Amino acid sequence: VIDSKEAAEIFSYVNSTKDPVATILPTVTVEKFTPAPSVAYFSSRGPSSITRSILKPDITAPGVAILAAWTGKDTSISLEGKPPSQFNVISGTSMAAPHVTAVASLIKSLHPTWSPSAIRSAIMTTATQTNNDKGLITTETGATATPYDTGSGELSTTASMQPGLVYETTAVDYLNFLCYYGYNISTIKTISKSVPENFTCPEDSKLDLISTVNYPSIGISGYKGNENKTVSRTVTNVGGDGVAVYMVSVETPPGFSIQVTPEKLQFTKDGEKLTYQVTVSAGDGSLKKDVFGALTWSNAKYKVRSPIVISSETSTTN
Incomplete structure (x- = not known):
């Protein structure tokens, strides 16, 4: 996984020569990556195109390189001669949405009588605004994110169960x-x-x-x-x-x-x-x-x- 700065350097090199050369090294697992989280370039941004009187987005959730189950009906990621994969790694807001849905389901199981708006409130008002460097969440460029990038902040599973x-x-x-x-x-x-x-x-x-x-x-x-x-x-x-x-x-x-x-x-x-x-x-x-x-x-x-x-x-x- 590379960030926007590294991507720009790669494109600059590719465009600087007729015969660009690259070496693919063995995979290395990176632990405790910092800063995290940061807002991906593809994440939906505010303000709302309908009204600025209601802040959008509402919430931020994990959506980059998400490993999850995959349908065997889609063979687009299958290697020739190999059976379809049961798993895939995908990035997108469609990967973030299931995380929020799962938390909403957990809240509903704890509080069966709560309305959808109460559940949304619990998710939004308990969100976090800081990263694992103890600084404010940033965008893909390294700039400090605003509520137009993160909404209320990043989803907090534990805190949202008991919002007060x-x-x-x-x-x-x-x-x-x-x-x-x-x-x-x-x-x-x-x-x-x-x-x-x-x-x-x-x-x-x-x-x-x-x-x-x-x-x-x-x-x-x-x-x-x-x-x-x-x-x-x-x-x-x-x-x-x-x-x-x-x-x-x-x-x-x-x-x-x-x-x-x-x-x-x-x-x-x-x-x-x-x-x-x-x-x-x-x-x-x-x-x-x-x-x-x-x-x-x-x-x-x-x-x-x-x-x-x-x-x-x-x-x-x-």
Whole structure:
């Protein structure tokens, strides 16, 4: 396996001579490769082409040189005169997806009553942002990755089983998203066949309100500077201890202020829901590029982290 820098050196050599020569050496097993993980060049990147008010991607998972079972029906990797291989080594986001699916299945087995959005929240809010060098995760070029590369971070199997708090996105959240995006109620009923009879779009529906959907990450788009923007989130206590207290900490982008109200969440029982507000402000004029931060609710047992992205672009990109 070679990285992008080594690949560039190889191509440079190949193009420098009419008769390039290479020597293939015996395979060597490399242990404790560093830095790992890093984001592969083929990994899906953000921002979303639909809206910058919801951060994409959601999560990062292993997807490079994955050894797994292989169908005998596909003989494209078979050697002449040999039976089809039962295994193959493949790279791609299609290799990362099964890792996330497996973790989601494990969470569901531990918490059978959890909704898909609660499971997604558990996966996202417990993800890690550092590599085995104790530095931040990097891209294939060695640059520090942003949430547009990693989403919430790399999948953490163990931590996601017991997240402490979850963000539950309801059916009404998704219907409101369609309203905010500009669809009328007639079109929404065509898209979703389970719209409640009494559902109507909020009167002030507009693109900016997509930021208010109860998602585990926070995206604020169309930010023009010299203004305050506030969004709210609701979390559910699933820690299993009943009474629980969480304090917030914020990673604030340079030139910005991020205020979380309240700064302490006090739960009296499992299943209790509490809401908080996040207010973003900046006083240095227009935003020239997207910036990133995060907020974390934590106590002695759990850390529940949500990445934040602030963009001057409108909610849709052309």
